[in-house]
Amino acid sequence: MLETLDQTPFIHAVVTTGSFVIFAIGLVGVLSKKNLFKIFLSFSLMESALFLFFIGSHYARGKQAPIATDAFTLFDDRMVDPVPQAMILTTIVIGIAVLALALSFVVRYHRLSGHIRIDRMDELGDAS
Amino acid sequence: MNLKKTVRLQTLLSALMVSSLTIALLGVIVHIVPVQPTLGSHLLELNRAQTQSANAVTSVVTYFRGLDTLGEVTILFLSIFGIGIGIDRSDRMRTILHYDNSLLKIGARVLFPVMILFGAYIILHGHLSPGGGFQGGVVIASAFLLMFLAEGDAYDLDHRIMSLFEALSGAGFVLLGVLGVILGGVFLSNPLPLGRLGALFSGGAIGVIYLFVGLKVASEITLLIEYFIRTNDARDA
Numbered sequence: 001m002l003e004t005l006d007q008t009p010f011i012h013a014v015v016t017t018g019s020f021v022i023f024a025i026g027l028v029g030v031l032s033k034k035n036l037f038k039i040f041l042s043f044s045l046m047e048s049a050l051f052l053f054f055i056g057s058h059y060a061r062g063k064q065a066p067i068a069t070d071a072f073t074l075f076d077d078r079m080v081d082p083v084p085q086a087m088i089l090t091t092i093v094i095g096i097a098v099l100a101l102a103l104s105f106v107v108r109y110h111r112l113s114g115h116i117r118i119d120r121m122d123e124l125g126d127a128s
Numbered sequence: 129m130n131l132k133k134t135v136r137l138q139t140l141l142s143a144l145m146v147s148s149l150t151i152a153l154l155g156v157i158v159h160i161v162p163v164q165p166t167l168g169s170h171l172l173e174l175n176r177a178q179t180q181s182a183n184a185v186t187s188v189v190t191y192f193r194g195l196d197t198l199g200e201v202t203i204l205f206l207s208i209f210g211i212g213i214g215i216d217r218s219d220r221m222r223t224i225l226h227y228d229n230s231l232l233k234i235g236a237r238v239l240f241p242v243m244i245l246f247g248a249y250i251i252l253h254g255h256l257s258p259g260g261g262f263q264g265g266v267v268i269a270s271a272f273l274l275m276f277l278a279e280g281d282a283y284d285l286d287h288r289i290m291s292l293f294e295a296l297s298g299a300g301f302v303l304l305g306v307l308g309v310i311l312g313g314v315f316l317s318n319p320l321p322l323g324r325l326g327a328l329f330s331g332g333a334i335g336v337i338y339l340f341v342g343l344k345v346a347s348e349i350t351l352l353i354e355y356f357i358r359t360n361d362a363r364d365a
Contacts, residue, residue, distance in 0.1 A: 028139075032142055066168075068184075073325070075176050092262075094200060100352055
């Protein structure tokens, strides 16, 4: 019973389910929150779900991290694919840069109008 | 809570989207297949012969896909540049998050050089163990964040030195690429001797590129932290 839970497809299914649940939480936050700050943090949560899905779907049971150690001196098929990890490393840094720029825009908007609620935005003249 | 107000069209729409995503997810789970050997296994075979770097992720980031990393560092620079343009530089800037606590001050002074040393260790061993320029750079920036929290307005950051580090590390990355064109014929090819697998001076240009990336990330994240933590109080305006 426990051995079937330790196989690679089951772990892939768990990672897929969990990351889609986190993605859905972030999506609901983006669509239903009125606070700009919370909206951008929800975008960041959706990003984290994608990172988890990408890394987790390339996990394989019994394979090593692609780093040579004393026990694993050969780079062969006993190591996992290094390309997704390198890609996600790039994506995390770009995510931080975009989140920082967006939050600085939120700070600027607050200084301009005194609030950060999207349902009270009337800069384009369609005030309710 | 008013029930009539909480259930809105937007929430219904988001619930619909989430449920359709869940259906798509069920399809993914049913048709899941094991990952086939792809580009990564080919790169792992190339890694030992071409780079002598113990960390294959590092050699993908800085050698096989080095141009991507150059673009990524450029995006980070442009983002910090855009934030810096929007900041108004008046004299009323003050640290908005600051704890006046003597225990924190003494602890931060003791920990600051240790954290810088640990960040430098992570940067320099990026081709041997988990870690590298991005991770070590963020560790160094967190040392500066600790100083901002402990010292507040009394901690003065020299912007000329930070800009110098930022500019020189970015220029060094590009110059190393141009050196690769002159010596190897390809941008960002390896102009340095490869060394032996597992030694500190191994992997050729990989360690040098990650050193430049680490310095650039450290200075940029430090500037980013300063932009956010030291600002005008918006309620005064």
